[in-house]
Amino acid sequence: MVPVPAMLDGVNKASGGAMTTTANDVDQTGDSGDDPFFFAVKLVFGLVLGLVCAPLIIPFLVRGLTTMWAPTKRWYWITYPWWWAVVSAGVALVALLLAAEVWQVVEWARAGGYTTLTQAASPVAEAWATVWPWLLLNVAAGVLLVPAVWSLQRRKVAERVRKRTIPDVVRQERIESAQKQATDLSSARKIGVKVDAVTKTITGSATNGITAPHPVGNGQYALGVINRETIRGMAQRIADQSRVPDWVTTDNRYLILPEKAGSCRLLLFSEAGTGKTVLLMSIIAAAVRSGQKVIFIDAKGVPRDARELARLVAQFGGTAAISGSGEDAQTRWNLFHGSAADVTAKLMRLQPPPDGSNQYYLEEVEAVLEVLQTKAPLRSRKDLLERANNLDEWVTDRDDYRMLREVVDSRTKKTAVERAVASVTKTLRRFDDWTDPEGWTFDDPGADVVICPLIPVDATQAALGDLLLLELRAYLKRRLEREDYSPALVIVDEFPQLVTPGNDPADLATRLFETMRSAGAGLILAGQSVEGLSVDAPMRARALNSGAAVMFGRQKSPEDLCALAGTELRLEASGAATGEELRSGRAQHTYRIKPQDVREASGGQFWIVQGGHHATFRALPNASAEATATPTGRAEPPEPAALPVPATTPETPTENDDITPEEQTA
Ligand SMILES: Nc1ncnc2c1ncn2[C@@H]1O[C@H](COP(=O)(O)OP(=O)(O)O)[C@@H](O)[C@H]1O
Ligand SMILES: [Mg+2]
Numbered sequence: 001m002v003p004v005p006a007m008l009d010g011v012n013k014a015s016g017g018a019m020t021t022t023a024n025d026v027d028q029t030g031d032s033g034d035d036p037f038f039f040a041v042k043l044v045f046g047l048v049l050g051l052v053c054a055p056l057i058i059p060f061l062v063r064g065l066t067t068m069w070a071p072t073k074r075w076y077w078i079t080y081p082w083w084w085a086v087v088s089a090g091v092a093l094v095a096l097l098l099a100a101e102v103w104q105v106v107e108w109a110r111a112g113g114y115t116t117l118t119q120a121a122s123p124v125a126e127a128w129a130t131v132w133p134w135l136l137l138n139v140a141a142g143v144l145l146v147p148a149v150w151s152l153q154r155r156k157v158a159e160r161v162r163k164r165t166i167p168d169v170v171r172q173e174r175i176e177s178a179q180k181q182a183t184d185l186s187s188a189r190k191i192g193v194k195v196d197a198v199t200k201t202i203t204g205s206a207t208n209g210i211t212a213p214h215p216v217g218n219g220q221y222a223l224g225v226i227n228r229e230t231i232r233g234m235a236q237r238i239a240d241q242s243r244v245p246d247w248v249t250t251d252n253r254y255l256i257l258p259e260k261a262g263s264c265r266l267l268l269f270s271e272a273g274t275g276k277t278v279l280l281m282s283i284i285a286a287a288v289r290s291g292q293k294v295i296f297i298d299a300k301g302v303p304r305d306a307r308e309l310a311r312l313v314a315q316f317g318g319t320a321a322i323s324g325s326g327e328d329a330q331t332r333w334n335l336f337h338g339s340a341a342d343v344t345a346k347l348m349r350l351q352p353p354p355d356g357s358n359q360y361y362l363e364e365v366e367a368v369l370e371v372l373q374t375k376a377p378l379r380s381r382k383d384l385l386e387r388a389n390n391l392d393e394w395v396t397d398r399d400d401y402r403m404l405r406e407v408v409d410s411r412t413k414k415t416a417v418e419r420a421v422a423s424v425t426k427t428l429r430r431f432d433d434w435t436d437p438e439g440w441t442f443d444d445p446g447a448d449v450v451i452c453p454l455i456p457v458d459a460t461q462a463a464l465g466d467l468l469l470l471e472l473r474a475y476l477k478r479r480l481e482r483e484d485y486s487p488a489l490v491i492v493d494e495f496p497q498l499v500t501p502g503n504d505p506a507d508l509a510t511r512l513f514e515t516m517r518s519a520g521a522g523l524i525l526a527g528q529s530v531e532g533l534s535v536d537a538p539m540r541a542r543a544l545n546s547g548a549a550v551m552f553g554r555q556k557s558p559e560d561l562c563a564l565a566g567t568e569l570r571l572e573a574s575g576a577a578t579g580e581e582l583r584s585g586r587a588q589h590t591y592r593i594k595p596q597d598v599r600e601a602s603g604g605q606f607w608i609v610q611g612g613h614h615a616t617f618r619a620l621p622n623a624s625a626e627a628t629a630t631p632t633g634r635a636e637p638p639e640p641a642a643l644p645v646p647a648t649t650p651e652t653p654t655e656n657d658d659i660t661p662e663e664q665t666a
Contacts, residue, residue, distance in 0.1 A: 037114060037115075037118050039123070040117045043117075043127055044117070044127065047131045047135075048101075048102065050131075051131070052102075054139045054141075055094050055097075055098070055144070056149075057142050058139065058142030058145070059145045062146050062150070063149055063150070063153050067153060071171075073178055074182045076182070077154070077158075077179045079230040079231065086147045090144035093144050094142075094144050094145055097138065101134060158233060159233050162233065164570070177596075177597070179230070180597055183229055183230055184227050184616070187225050187226075187227045187617070188604070191210050191620055191621070192205050193209060193604060193618070193620075196602075197602075200602035201273075202603040205621045211620055212621070213622075216249060216254050221256060221285075221286035222255065222620065223256060223620060224618055225253065225620070226248060226252055226255060226615050227615075228252075228253075242613050244609075244610050244611065244613045245610060246259075246610065247610060248615060256286075257290065261487035261520060262485075262517065262519075262520040263522075264287075264523070266524045266550075266551055267526075267544065267548050267549070267551070268550075268551045269551075269553070270554055270555060271528055271529070274603050275604040275606075277305060277493060279619045280296070280524065281309050281624060282622045283489075283491070284449055284491065285315075285622060288449060289316055289317075291487065292522070293448060293488045294490075295489070296449060296451045296452065297454065297465065297490075297498070298452065298454065298492075298494070299493060299495065299498045300453075300455075302453065303453060306451045309624070311623075319448045320451060321440065321445075321447035321449070323450055323453075324453070331436075332439040333436070333439050333452070334436060334437055334438065335431060335435040336380055336437055338471070338474050338475075340370070340374075340376075340377040344369045344373065345474070346467055347378075347428070348362070348366055350463065351424075365423055367403065368416060368420035369420070369424065371395055371397075372384070374395070375396075383437075384421060388417050391404055403416060405417070431463075431464065434460065434461075441471075442472060442475035442488075443475060443478065454498070462500065463500075465497075466498065469498060472490060476516065476521065477515070480518060480519050485519075487522075488521045489524070491524040492524070492525050495533075504539055505533050506536070507539055509525050509546070512525075514547075517547060525548075529556070529557070530552075530560050531557065544564060549610035553601055554605070555598065555599070558593075558598035559595050562592075562595045562598060563591065564609045564614075565591070565592045565593045567591055568590065569588070570587065570588060592614065593614060605617075
């Protein structure tokens with residue numbers, strides 16, 4: 001690693017020095033037979049040394065010029081799978097060149113080169129004339145060593161950053177941030193997603209990228225790739241591995257859907273436009289692949305999203321039915337399902353909330369509904385009217401009968417049953433379009449995936465969403481009662497929007513998750529921020545700690561979520577006033593997941609926290625995330641659908657087993 005000027009110096013000195021030495025030697029000792037030869041050897045040795053070291057000039061120049069600023073740039077930390085090949089090829093070529101040169105010198109020496117050289121008039125000039133073109137070539141060949149030196153330097157910086165021995169505190173932070181961004185950009189590149197590094201938005205995906213759900217063997221389907229540090233030192237490689245349970249493959253490379261439906265309990269938060277819906281679609285497709293029935297309630301209710309999801313499900317060999325209203329609905333919800341108590345609960349939910357003055361009246365409605373269902377639960381609005389008109393057939397108990405026929409309104413002469421039924425049917429009429437006594441239920445969805453888009457701005461749809469959540473709990477209770485542990489997954493996107501005013505979404509979420517665990521069914525609730533879940537901090541904390549995994553992407557105040565991953569001891573630095581030097585420090589607990597990283601996360605980048613561990617991952621796009629990202633695998637016609645799927649369903653390829661991500665060597 002002798003710098004070139006010094007080398008040349010050395011050569012010059014060797015020659016100059018040798019010349020004077022020769023003169024001195026001749027003068028002083030007269031031993032002239034041996035010295036010219038010795039001088040020639042020294043000269044040749046010096047030149048060969050110069051040749052060997054010359055290729056290092058450019059790499060070290062580059063290193064010297066870049067180490068100050070490059071490590072704070074994200075591109076510095078991005079590694080490419082072909083990088084090691086470039087490094088090895090460069091080193092090999094330079095080694096070959098040097099070997100060839102040394103070989104030439106050896107050959108030259110064998111042919112009596114030294115003797116010839118000593119006899120020359122000016123050995124130095126002669127040797128130099130032969131050597132300089134080679135020297136030039138070797139200096140130029142140094143370009144080939146730049147990747148190797150670059151890599152070594154990068155490792156060294158990474159190690160220092162890891163040990164936090166970078167004296168400049170600001171620089172340390174900048175490098176860490178650059179490293180994390182590079183990690184995500186590397187993952188994005190691996191899966192063929194284009195992310196704008198500056199605006200952090202997804203700009204598209206490559207046609208040959210991988211899409212979710214991506215089969216990774218063992219019947220598992222990947223939803224995302226785990227972001228791993230691009231430069232990992234030996235210490236990190238041999239350190240004890242920690243891994244998020246259920247959601248990550250054993251090799252810690254992919255995020256997957258948990259194999260057991262009961263383990264699939266998840267809270268997902270991220271800002272609009274960061275890829276929540278796409279991720280949920282991937283989850284649904286993966287669930288279909290592993291034979292789970294899915295109910296997807298989407299409180300954003302974009303019809304296009306629903307159609308895209310149906311198409312995606314069909315592509316993976318499942319049947320999908322979009323629940324809606326009106327004539328062209330593929331399926332409608334069966335509101336009248338479950339026991340008499342379940343039906344009563346739903347119908348009572350539609351009555352105005354109790355406010356003290358209406359207490360008597362509500363009790364009357366409830367009593368009428370109970371009596372009318374003593375023989376069998378109600379099955380439709382018509383059924384209710386029919387029973388009210390045929391009391392003799394439906395009511396056997398004399399007291400009940402008397403209660404129903406009692407005149408409760410002296411002005412209109414209305415009986416109790418007339419007043420209650422009129423009130424119930426009035427609230428039910430607006431659901432006529434949305435419900436169907438033959439429609440889908442949680443117990444019998446009728447398709448692999450039922451998609452239920454709702455727009456809560458509309459009062460009817462808001463009430464419908466509220467009823468669905470009520471029904472969900474009744475369904476879980478029924479599952480527990482009949483000891484049904486069949487795999488099922490319920491997903492609610494924009495969950496907080498569905499919860500009616502006066503109820504706390506966090507409270508509902510907590511109770512749902514607790515029941516889900518024992519019912520062996522999966523539940524995923526998604527929202528934009530954890531604040532949206534509840535205004536009450538202890539309630540929020542309860543929901544976050546309910547045992548469900550917590551996944552989150554970019555958002556503005558992620559502190560609550562970051563706290564879930566815990567803290568680590570870090571040196572809190574106190575620096576010189578100029579901010580350039582670390583003077584003293586004390587160990588402090590800081591978040592393992594930095595809130596600022598979450599605020600600045602790019603689209604499609606998520607964190608998952610579960611079981612005391614956390615991981616960062618990049619969600620795979622799915623075929624509907626980007627029209628151009630259609631997988632190129634073998635074509636397989638979609639299975640005949642039990643329920644109609646949209647006519648637009650293309651006979652697109654099913655799966656892309658043959659595409660694997662580029663090897664993740666760093
Ligand atoms: N993992 C992903 N890979 C590629 N593109 C994605 C990914 N996630 C989202 N996108 C793109 O970003 C857009 C917005 O995503 P979306 O899931 O609708 O966001 P959100 O539901 O959070 O509002 C999608 O239409 C898609 O084009
Ligand atoms: Mg969305």
